[in-house]
Amino acid sequence: xxxxxxxxLHPLKGASHDxxxxxKSGDIGALPAVLGLVVLxxxxxAMQSSFLTPGNFANLLTQxxxxxxxxxxxxFVLLLGEIDLSAGYSSGVCGAVLVILVTNHSFPxxxxxxxxxxxxxxxxxxxxxxxxxxxxxxxxxxxxxxxxFQGLLLLLAGEGGTIRMEDPTVLSIENSNMxxxxxxxxxxxxxxxxxxxGLRRVYARRKVGLKTELMQLWILKTVGxxxxxxxxxxxxxxxxxxNPDVVSLKGIPYVVPVILLLLVVGxxxxxxxxxxxxxxxxxxxxxxxxxSGINVKWVRICAxxxxxxxxxxxxxxxxSRQNSISPTTGGSSTLLYAVGAAVIGGTSLFGGKGRMRxxxxxxxxxxxxxxxxxxxxxxxxxxxxxxxxVLLVSASVDAISRKGSGS
Amino acid sequence: MAExxxxxxxxxxxxxxxxxxxxxxxxxxxxxVTALVGDNGAGKSTLIKCIAGIYTPDSxxxxxxxxxxxxxxxxxxxxxxxxxxxxxxxxxxxxDIVHNMFLGREQKKGFTLDESAMEVMARxxxxxxSVRTVKSIRQTVSSLSGGQRQTVxxxxxxxxxxxxVILDEPTAALGVSQTEQVLHLVRRLAxxxxxxILISHNLNDVFEVADNIAALYLGQMAAxxxxxxxxxxxxxxxxxxxxxxxxTPVGAN
Numbered sequence: 001x002x003x004x005x006x007x008x009l010h011p012l013k014g015a016s017h018d019x020x021x022x023x024k025s026g027d028i029g030a031l032p033a034v035l036g037l038v039v040l041x042x043x044x045x046a047m048q049s050s051f052l053t054p055g056n057f058a059n060l061l062t063q064x065x066x067x068x069x070x071x072x073x074x075x076f077v078l079l080l081g082e083i084d085l086s087a088g089y090s091s092g093v094c095g096a097v098l099v100i101l102v103t104n105h106s107f108p109x110x111x112x113x114x115x116x117x118x119x120x121x122x123x124x125x126x127x128x129x130x131x132x133x134x135x136x137x138x139x140x141x142x143x144x145x146x147x148x149f150q151g152l153l154l155l156l157a158g159e160g161g162t163i164r165m166e167d168p169t170v171l172s173i174e175n176s177n178m179x180x181x182x183x184x185x186x187x188x189x190x191x192x193x194x195x196x197x198g199l200r201r202v203y204a205r206r207k208v209g210l211k212t213e214l215m216q217l218w219i220l221k222t223v224g225x226x227x228x229x230x231x232x233x234x235x236x237x238x239x240x241x242x243n244p245d246v247v248s249l250k251g252i253p254y255v256v257p258v259i260l261l262l263l264v265v266g267x268x269x270x271x272x273x274x275x276x277x278x279x280x281x282x283x284x285x286x287x288x289x290x291x292s293g294i295n296v297k298w299v300r301i302c303a304x305x306x307x308x309x310x311x312x313x314x315x316x317x318x319x320s321r322q323n324s325i326s327p328t329t330g331g332s333s334t335l336l337y338a339v340g341a342a343v344i345g346g347t348s349l350f351g352g353k354g355r356m357r358x359x360x361x362x363x364x365x366x367x368x369x370x371x372x373x374x375x376x377x378x379x380x381x382x383x384x385x386x387x388x389x390v391l392l393v394s395a396s397v398d399a400i401s402r403k404g405s406g407s
Numbered sequence: 408m409a410e411x412x413x414x415x416x417x418x419x420x421x422x423x424x425x426x427x428x429x430x431x432x433x434x435x436x437x438x439x440v441t442a443l444v445g446d447n448g449a450g451k452s453t454l455i456k457c458i459a460g461i462y463t464p465d466s467x468x469x470x471x472x473x474x475x476x477x478x479x480x481x482x483x484x485x486x487x488x489x490x491x492x493x494x495x496x497x498x499x500x501x502x503d504i505v506h507n508m509f510l511g512r513e514q515k516k517g518f519t520l521d522e523s524a525m526e527v528m529a530r531x532x533x534x535x536x537s538v539r540t541v542k543s544i545r546q547t548v549s550s551l552s553g554g555q556r557q558t559v560x561x562x563x564x565x566x567x568x569x570x571x572v573i574l575d576e577p578t579a580a581l582g583v584s585q586t587e588q589v590l591h592l593v594r595r596l597a598x599x600x601x602x603x604i605l606i607s608h609n610l611n612d613v614f615e616v617a618d619n620i621a622a623l624y625l626g627q628m629a630a631x632x633x634x635x636x637x638x639x640x641x642x643x644x645x646x647x648x649x650x651x652x653x654x655t656p657v658g659a660n
Contacts, residue, residue: 208523272519277502281510284499291497292511293482352501 015217032397033345033361036390037368044372051375055240057232058253062174064367065255066091066317067334071341071359072266073310076303078342079270079283081351082131082138084304085335086123087311089149092330094120094308095315096156099325102167109167117312123149124308128301138304146335154327162326165319173258174320177251180237186257187233191226198222255317259360262310266356279303283351333384337366340391348398365390410473412437412602413458413489413571418467420453427453428464429626435571435602440593441631442605442613445623446646451606454623455573458604459491460484472570488570492560494579500549504541505529507548508563532566533558536595540588554585561592565601572596573604578612590616610639624649 023031045052070087077084084090094116101112123145130141157163165171178186198218205212233252241249270276281289282299290296311330318329343349344365345358366387373383411434420428427450435441445451456462458469460478469476471487478484484491498507505522508529514521529544538558541551548556557577564572574593578586593616597603607613613620614634621631622645629645632654637645644651 205523208527210523210526268519274513274515274520277506277510277513277520280502281499281506284501285497287495288497288499289510291493293485294511352499 012214012216012220015214030346030357030361032394033358033365036344036365037361040365040368040372044368044375048372048375051372053240054235054238055249056371056375057235058177058240058249060364060367060371062253062255062321063371064363065174065259066314066321066330067337067341067366068259068359068363069262069310069314069317070330070334070338071345071363072262072356073307073314074338074342075266075347075354075356075359076279076306076310077138078339078347078349079279079351079354080300080303081283081349082300082303083142083339083349084127084138084307085142086127086145086149087142087307087338088330088335089146089153090120090123090308090311090330091315091318091334092153092325092327093123093149093156093315094312095319095329096153096163096325098170098312098316099163099165099319100156102170103163103165109169113170113316116315117309120308120310120312120315121305123311124305125301127308128304131304132297132300150327150331153329153331157325157327162324164324165322170316170320171323172320173254174317177236177249177253178257180250183233183237183252186252187230190260191229194226195222255320258313258317262313263356263360270356275299275302280352283353285352333387336391337370337387338363340387340394341366343391343398344394348402349395350398350402362394409436409438411435411470412472414468414470415454415458416468416470418454418457418464418469420457420462420464427626428457431467431623431626431628432631433621433628434631435604436618437570437602438597438600439618440597440603440605440616442607442617442620442634443623444607444610444613444620444642444646448625449623449646450626451623452575455491455575455604455606458484458571458573459489488568489573490564490567490569490571491573492557492564492575492577494575494577498548498556498560501547503547504544504551504559507559508532508566510563512567528566529562532562535599536562536565536592538562538592552585553581554588557581557585557589558592561589561596565596565599569601571602571604573606575606576608577605578607578609586612610642613642614639622646630654 041052050056070091074084074087097119098109098112098116101107101115102109107115127138127141127145130136131138177183202212202215202218236252237250239248239250241247270279278289278294278299281292281294282296286296289299315330319325322329341362342354342359343362345360345362347354347358369387369390370383373386413433413435415431415433418428418431419426431450431454433441433454443451443454453462457464460481460483463479469478476487478487499510502510505526509525514524514528516524526544533541533544540555540558548559551559561572561574561577577589577593581589590612593603593605597618605613605617617634619631619633620637620642622629622642624645627649629649630651637651637654641651641654645654
């Protein structure tokens with residue numbers, strides 16, 4: 001029952017009206033990334049029949065995974081209006097630590113992985129301290145650490161250049177799948193939790209007499225999201241092996257629940273904790289945050305530490321995907337793809353605006369371009385140019401929408 | 408008249424050789440608007456910063472609620488119940504009204520933010536100030552007009568049952584109708600029992616909303632008088648020359 005009597009629109013019409021008003025005022029959210037994803041999939045699907053196959057879909061997810069995780073970390077730093085150019089090589093260094101401990105020193109993965117996370121924490125602390133306490137612009141600090149970490153990785157990888165990863169658990173992240181039945185069970189549990197947490201929020205607000213989101217709209221969104229993800233699970237559960245008699249390839253790749261977990265935890269930190277609120281505040285107006293008693297320096301250091309820790313997770317994903325660590329792990333286009341992913345997803349380069357899901361949406365866009373153009377047989381040079389252009393377009397959208405909402 | 412909530416006695420403050428405040432007296436009464444006027448460089452900002460704890464006075468007494476206190480930092484002032492609304496507002500454009508009002512003092516339920524409680528409390532505070540101009544308190548501050556932003560900043564200052572609210576030129580950047588709204592808000596703050604210090608260059612505003620007027624002249628308190636006892640011209644004289652016929656300087660008695 002709505003107590004509003006002013007507008008007698010159909011409630012859903014009113015909601016879509018509000019949505020358009022928001023978009024026109026520059027608050028475009030995830031729209032460009034979603035539209036881009038749909039358009040790219042249609043174009044590539046029409047041009048190359050092997051693009052829209054379950055096999056390629058699974059491949060796309062595992063391809064995108066590491067960049068998505070680095071982009072998730074970058075969201076924390078970008079929220080402050082800062083940047084971490086060395087995030088790619090941080091993941092290389094942390095991945096190298098993991099692989100060296102497991103392969104050369106026979107550590108179990110569950111000891112080596114926390115150690116690589118601690119290394120990431122230390123790298124982030126170092127960067128954050130330089131930015132926060134010495135006041136060096138993060139662009140310069142991380143440009144320096146970009147080079148330094150690259151050197152560190154070169155030293156760690158040693159003369160041979162490549163260290164193989166042989167731990168089956170780490171390798172399974174990118175190379176194995178959940179069984180189809182378990183995939184469906186996983187989907188059902190996630191869907192139930194999603195619905196439960198959504199309803200709980202609505203009823204918590206109703207209980208104290210606050211306005212809630214329109215129920216029909218919530219149902220529509222939920223059904224849409226669950227339908228889409230359900231279709232994805234269905235596609236992933238189809239046989240995608242060329243030779244099913246020899247080896248069967250079905251189910252959700254293990255890296256998907258890893259990313260989902262990071263999404264949930266990251267979103268929780270950003271939206272539901274005081275620390276997350278302070279991140280947005282420092283990104284929006286650092287002086288206002290300082291006057292409100294927020295420890296701005298500490299918030300900055302934490303953001304860089306979180307970014308490097310997520311890079312360390314990405315390092316493990318790299319080690320799993322490449323079955324090894326080499327001096328180029330996390331190098332070349334990784335960092336730019338990750339920054340591009342965050343920005344394409346809707347995170348602002350100016351700070352104060354960004355969400356965890358941006359990294360996933362943007363990361364998928366980047367991966368689709370990379371994957372689709374690869375399938376179409378374009379040279380790597382063309383892929384880089386197109387990805388660069390897409391990043392430029394999203395940065396322009398960011399800058400223009402900022403102008404729009406600023407006036 | 409009621410006892411002052413805040414009294415300053417013989418406050419002195421120097422920066423190196425520059426003697427900015429000389430034996431300044433100031434009384435702020437609960438439920439009254441005290442306008443602090445003075446030309447540029449008269450020491451208004453320094454005085455405010457001494458009250459807010461940003462500067463520590465070199466000498467003088469700081470009496471709050473009848474007790475002599477020492478204020479060593481902004482936290483001390485905040486703990487006493489003194490809140491400053493600065494000219495540049497210090498709001499985060501990317502956050503909504505509720506977030507801004509609770510910035511740095513978020514209500515929590517365990518680890519998580521208690522959004523519902525904060526929204527209810529923010530709504531109550533805005534209603535208590537009869538703020539009707541804000542459509543949704545969940546809209547971001549970037550979508551608000553100058554007057555609405557000022558309203559949010561002031562509402563934030565009263566959210567915590569503060570006893571003294573200092574407003575630094577709240578109407579300086581506003582249009583006519585918005586100025587009117589903010590002045591009404593200032594009046595309601597005082598009507599709710601808060602001691603309000605209003606810094607303004609605009610004597611129309613001062614005469615519309617203030618109960619008493621304190622005029623600083625070259626670091627000295629030229630006079631603190633009831634509004635009813637002075638005319639606009641006398642106040643201008645106090646601001647520009649430091650004295651005016653028929654107005655007794657404070658501290659004379």
